Amino acid sequence: MNLAEVNYFDLSYNRLTGRIPSQISGLTSVLELDLSHNRLEGPMPSTISGLKNLSVLTVVSNNLNGTAQFHMLMKHQSLKELSLSFNNFSLATKDLNVSLSKIAILELASCNLREFPKFIAKLDTLESIDLSYNGISGQVPQWLLNVSMKNLTRLNLSNNFLMGFSSYPVEFKWANLYTLDLRYNKMEGPLPLPPRSIINYLASNNKLTGQIPPAICQLNWISILNLANNELSGVLPSCFGNLSSTLWTLSLHGNGFYGRIPQLQKGVCELRMVDLSNNQFKAPLPRGLSKCVKLEFLNLGNNRIADTFPSWLGSLPNLKVLILHHNRFHGVMKEPQSNHQYFPKLHIIDLSMNNFSGGLPSKYFNSWNAMKFTKTDEMVYYADTILESYVFKDFLVDYDYSMTILNKGIETKYDKILEYLTVIDLSSNGFDGEIPSSIGSLMELHLLNLSNNAITGSIPSSLRNLTKLEALDLSRNELTGKIPPELTQLTSLEFFDVSDNHLSGPIPREKQFNTFENSSYKGNSRLCGTPLTKKCSNLEASPPPLSNNVLVKEDSRTWIKKLDWMIVLIGFASGSVVGAMVGLNYTTRIERWFVNKFCQGKQSRQRRRIRRRVIQSAFCFHNTM
Known part of the structure; x- marks a missing residue:
């Protein structure tokens, strides 16, 4: 196979080990290179910079290490997707003057970043940004919110050390933003209100305070709303029930909400998941939940x-x-x-x-x-x-x-x-x-x-x-x-x-x-x-375990007859009527137990017959002595 003629090179989801070979530079015609979800290690080879036609490069979820020189990757003027997430390398992003006018997807999760890469301000064609699982601290800078990314649909800043935004109320200018993920940070202050275009809004596990503003009811397309484990409080807006026609997932657990759970205002309910646990809600459940047939x-x-x-x-x-x-x-x-x-x-x-x-x-x-x-x-x-x-x-x-x-x-x-x-x-x-x-x-x-x-x-x-x-x-x-x-x-x-x-x-x-x-x-x-x-x-x-196939039951009458003669022998050994009467006393008590156990339907008749036999036998023996 002539590698110089290959346009799409996909080795993802295998168990490849070792380093990325430098001979990869031979893929001179490759448009998409996908090495993700393997076990590759070592540094990113500099020869990748020679793939001038490359539009998609993804090495997500490997063990690549060292320092990746970002300027080396930025030489690809046709690059539209760059996915480097979840490796072990550090990304050198300073002093970048290269402008990538075509890049749309930038995935830099878990790349050991400590601040927001400032070159993002030059990437007005971005549609998806993932900076999650880094060590970024401080506030979300205002310059990021001012970037004119009219096509931005996804922003993931989760699992960092962000403290909040530089000014409130927060204004998101991205009219096509569908997913905003702020989970697992240290954000304080009031709940930022996303744009009306939002579909997935996740801000759980922060320190957000205050109430949910009624304006949240204007999110006409929202499907996932996760504000769990914050310090939010107050009564949920009554219009909250209007969201049931679009919401799939509603998670507000671990806050301080109180009062009633809002009634569903519309007859349509798309809810699959509702978690309102660990709050202070009172009053009966809203009967409108019975309409949520997908719950x-x-x-x-x-x-x-x-x-x-x-x-x-x-x-x-x-x-x-x-x-x-x-x-x-x-x-x-x-x-x-x-x-x-x-x-x-x-x-x-x-x-x-x-x-x-x-x-x-x-x-x-x-x-x-x-x-x-x-x-x-x-x-x-x-x-x-x-x-x-x-x-x-x-x-x-x-x-x-x-x-x-x-x-x-x-x-x-x-x-x-x-x-x-x-x-x-x-x-x-x-x-x-x-x-x-x-x-x-x-x-x-x-x-x-x-x-x-x-x-x-x-x-x-x-x-x-x-x-x-x-x-x-x-x-x-x-x-x-x-x-x-x-x-x-x-x-x-x-x-x-x-x-x-x-x-x-x-x-x-x-x-x-x-x-x-x-x-x-x-x-x-x-x-x-x-x-x-x-x-x-x-x-x-x-008792010892019984066989599953055979269960032996001895007839209760046989047991009673044996006991008759065994107990009467006590009287014989004494040589007197007194001994016989002692035997009779023991026989009567033991006989009563066995009759109650095995012969409930014939109890009185058997008791009379047994007592008569015992007395006759005892006195006959005494008269022969």
Whole structure:
């Protein structure tokens, strides 16, 4: 192959190692050179400057190091796209006098920059700028905002040390800006208002203060609004509900918002994800959410919302995550009134730390089909499936859903949520009654937490069907009976807690149950066996495992006949009627136990027959002495 005739040279997404060879200068006719997503190392070869026809150069996500001389790359007058992001080199950008009149895409993420490259002021043809993951500090300079980039659609300044803007209110002159990413900086002051053209506005994880201005409702095309983890406060503008016709993702968690969640003002709802957790919202939920048929993720945890269980959300066909923990929800979770499927795609439900009461929702358990059927355990995250169908694919941003739940007794934050994760947390409420056996049909369940309620009855053996269960917490309830030995079939179980109940009998000691410590069982005075110090008596000891194919049952009458003669021998040995009567007393008590156990329907008739035989035998023997 004659390399001098190659126009497009693409070796991206391979496992190439070593240095970029200097012979690359032989690609004299190449227009696009893509070496991204490999394991290349060493410096950027100076011979690249000889590729005079080059319009696209991308070496993103390699291990290139040293110092890249930016002026060397700027000699390409036809260059339209330059992507150097996520390498290990430093970029020398000072004293550049070269003007690139055609460059449109400039990707310099993680290039060890410490200030804004001033040559950007000369690049009025730019359409996309990425300066994220550098060490740029201070304020966003006014000269950058004054650059006349009428075609600019994307500006990413995230993951730096920026303190804010040089003047307020901030005025963005770029009328075609679709994506503005300011996340993970140290920005203070009021919320900058982007231009009306904005589609993706991300300013989370800063120190922004004040209220959201009503003018935000004029963003008629906004699809992703992420202002999470700031110091914003106040009441959301009432017009906020108008944005539901365009918004896909709304994330305001970790602020100080209070008051009502605005009602949806229009009949159209495009929302896929809503996260308003960790605020101070009050009042009932807006019933307009029932129109959001595309909603997949709803997190309202850690607020002050006072309402009953939102069963009206059960008709949403795509809802996968429902988190309402740490609120003031109350009342009975009324069972569905029809056979219609409620919450058919629900994977995660967290209602912990509320005031729910009444029995556990057995009919809901029957409806949660997504927790029943086998799914592949592929590494697929929730946000991935949404972005695949995103309308504005040219303006995608790196965005993932997140949540914090109690996992294996520890509060755990998930920065990304795997689609196969299945969770039920109904802990710290006032649920009573028994655990319904229908919960055993949710065979995809990974975490089950029913702790700190008033649940009574025994632990249902149907839980043995939850073979993917990793954590089971039934602590601090009123449970009685034994720990079902069938639970030893849960070989994925890593966390088990039944402490502070009224359980009795031996603790199973097979498979995973050999790994649980004393704390899993404390507060059950009638439990015995390892790992507790209380030993089991012979009657309490666990029987040997029974064969799955053969189950031998000896007839209760045979047992009673054997005991008749064994006990009567006590009287024979004494040589007196007194001995026989002692034997009769023991026989009567033991016989009563066996009859109650095995012969409930014939109890009185057998008791009379046994007593008559024992007395006759004893007195006959005494008369022959």
